[in-house]
Amino acid sequence: MNSHISDHQWDILLKKMDRRDFIITSVAAGLITMAPRFVRAAAGKPYKIGVTLPTTGPGANYSVRPIKGLPLIAAEINKRGGLLGKHPIELYFRDTQTKPDVGAREARSLILNEKVQTIIGTWSSAVAMAIQEIIHEHKVLHLAATSNSSKIVNENYTPYSFQFGPNSRMQSGATVVAVLKMIKSKGWKTYVTLGLDYEWGRDAQRVFVDKLTKESPETKLTKVFWAKLGETDFTSYITAIMALKPDFMFGAIAGKDNETFLQQAKPAGLFKRVAYPGVFLPVTELMQQRKTLPRGIIGLNRCPFFAHMDNPIMQKYVKMYQAKFG
Numbered sequence: 001m002n003s004h005i006s007d008h009q010w011d012i013l014l015k016k017m018d019r020r021d022f023i024i025t026s027v028a029a030g031l032i033t034m035a036p037r038f039v040r041a042a043a044g045k046p047y048k049i050g051v052t053l054p055t056t057g058p059g060a061n062y063s064v065r066p067i068k069g070l071p072l073i074a075a076e077i078n079k080r081g082g083l084l085g086k087h088p089i090e091l092y093f094r095d096t097q098t099k100p101d102v103g104a105r106e107a108r109s110l111i112l113n114e115k116v117q118t119i120i121g122t123w124s125s126a127v128a129m130a131i132q133e134i135i136h137e138h139k140v141l142h143l144a145a146t147s148n149s150s151k152i153v154n155e156n157y158t159p160y161s162f163q164f165g166p167n168s169r170m171q172s173g174a175t176v177v178a179v180l181k182m183i184k185s186k187g188w189k190t191y192v193t194l195g196l197d198y199e200w201g202r203d204a205q206r207v208f209v210d211k212l213t214k215e216s217p218e219t220k221l222t223k224v225f226w227a228k229l230g231e232t233d234f235t236s237y238i239t240a241i242m243a244l245k246p247d248f249m250f251g252a253i254a255g256k257d258n259e260t261f262l263q264q265a266k267p268a269g270l271f272k273r274v275a276y277p278g279v280f281l282p283v284t285e286l287m288q289q290r291k292t293l294p295r296g297i298i299g300l301n302r303c304p305f306f307a308h309m310d311n312p313i314m315q316k317y318v319k320m321y322q323a324k325f326g
Contacts, residue, residue, distance in 0.1 A: 044082070048118075050110035051092065051120050052131065072320050098229070124229075148203075150203055192224070193252070194241065233264075234264045251276065271296065
């Protein structure tokens with residue numbers, strides 16, 4: 001059944017729910033359709049969008065603001081009559097649990113049962129690639145907002161997938177450019193890598209090592225570490241890296257795992273002994289860990305909103321979001 005939620009009801013839902021509750025509420029209702037009450041009665045056929053985000057699992061901390069912000073955008077477009085001025089937007093949310101098989105299952109359900117015409121989201125590149133098989137089969141548009149693996153638009157290419165952010169070839173390649181300057185100025189000779197053992201971590205690490213080896217063959221990679229997705233204890237990795245005494249380390253860690261690693265590595269003194277250029281520090285980490293992030297490390301941010309504040313659309317969205325949520 002469809003549950004049309006008013007602005008007031010949406011406010012109450014956001015105040016009460018945690019990530020698990022949001023999905024339970026969605027499943028219990030069949031779906032939650034965000035179709036604001038002020039859409040014109042004479043509007044045309046709705047444009048249905050499936051939102052596949054992890055509200056559980058390692059990528060869950062990246063989903064909070066999109067889940068809150070997407071209905072604001074849909075409501076704003078629907079005030080003007082909807083997509084192209086005549087198709088009110090409806091949003092259908094599903095939890096991927098940061099698992100490829102779950103993401104694929106939910107994508108197929110959204111396409112077959114809810115008849116969505118576009119799927120937005122994922123976070124995990126492994127989930128994105130699993131979803132790609134479904135959207136290619138059914139010729140449904142796929143907008144990968146944060147999934148970063150270069151395979152999404154290269155080896156696993158489909159004309160129905162679009163990647164918004166820089167892929168891992170671009171991101172790791174840019175990191176190499178910066179690190180090369182530091183190698184030259186600081187005399188670095190050795191490094192290690194620590195990555196999450198799944199699609200994005202593997203791809204980002206591979207690109208970094210390949211490009212750095214080509215540009216600076218005298219800089220030696222002494223050890224490669226892989227942590228499982230969802231790791232809760234990085235102590236052994238931290239201890240091993242410190243024992244090796246490399247000049248710097250490259251990390252391919254994100255999501256809840258990134259928060260866990262940073263909070264465990266800082267008190268252990270890792271960042272005082274080993275340089276960490278290129279650490280992934282998106283807006284989520286900067287906001288959630290603003291009081292505890294180690295100072296002095298050099299991080300990167302993928303398509304941060306604050307780098308686009310000269311864009312009127314971004315200005316309007318930030319104003320809308322702050323007015324609604326502070």
